[in-house]
Amino acid sequence: MREFPFELALCAHLEATTGDVLARQIGGGVRVPSNRIIDVLCVEPGPAFEARAELTNERIPDAAIESEVGVGQSRYWRNAFDTSPEYARKVVDRAVEIGFFERERKGGREYVRQVARYPDWFGRLVGVENKPNLAEPGDLETQLRKDVSLGLVDEVILATESYVTRAHLNRIPEEVGVWRFEGDDDEKEIEVIREPTPLGTDAAGTELVEQHAGKADVRVVGAEEKARQRRRMAERAYGKGWRTYDFPACGEIESRNGGLPYCRWKGRIVNPVRCGADCPGHDPSDPPDIDLDFERDSRTPWVGDPAGRKRRQTGLDAFRTEE
Known part of the structure; x- marks a missing residue:
């Protein structure tokens, strides 16, 4: 099977057999996120998942989450961001648009606050690398070694349709789990060839940033940097999902x-x-x-049309304002 259909079929199977939030093609680097693209990211819901689902069905900008905008007190929007006013303006407008911020005007100034506290909503992250045909591995070994040395996700899985030999297993890091995913279109199953070894996500990791002939640019990534990127990946997955395509105009x-x-x-x-x-x-x-958002809403923990946590104000003194 070609890689794209294989990826979609695997996502559909995981969606039907787990309670994870799934997304395709998520940046899996820290210094250069696009330097490593994870084929399928599985985000395990944590205890506060419902609180996250109530906020918005969209990705919440990282700058909005990390800003000085809080819940109980509104702030003048420019004072809440350690960035350029132009970028802060875009972040505020987007956060208001998706319902994470609410704003009011007072004395000719705009003030904002969060409608609810951002929850610690996800648990484990599992990255799946798809390689249906192991006879054409490409740069598979290097890709998987990047994942293991960085330790950004909790587990790394190689998914294939090929028969897996001991020679195949010896060529990839021993921490990587291996699935064989095959069968008819309507009856595919996962055979676990090797269980993954949990990675040290709460410790520093090593990221391969660039590689040239005889030279490699390697950076150490601290635990705090990794934690921030994990949240960004989880948010990206929540907002994106895996049905990121349009159906073609064809009767077949x-x-x-x-x-x-x-x-x-x-x-x-x-x-x-x-x-x-x-x-x-x-x-x-x-x-x-086909309403792909409806399909996702009806089959996963993701909520397509959340009620939200926005509170209506009866006057300008409905909440405290920082001058």
């Missing part, structure tokens, strides 16, 4: 298993980006009428 396409783009003509899950008029089976039509 239908939705299966909660939003997988299945092509009847090809008899398999397809990558919508590669669908078009140049396909011999293309049947021009409107895209299937």
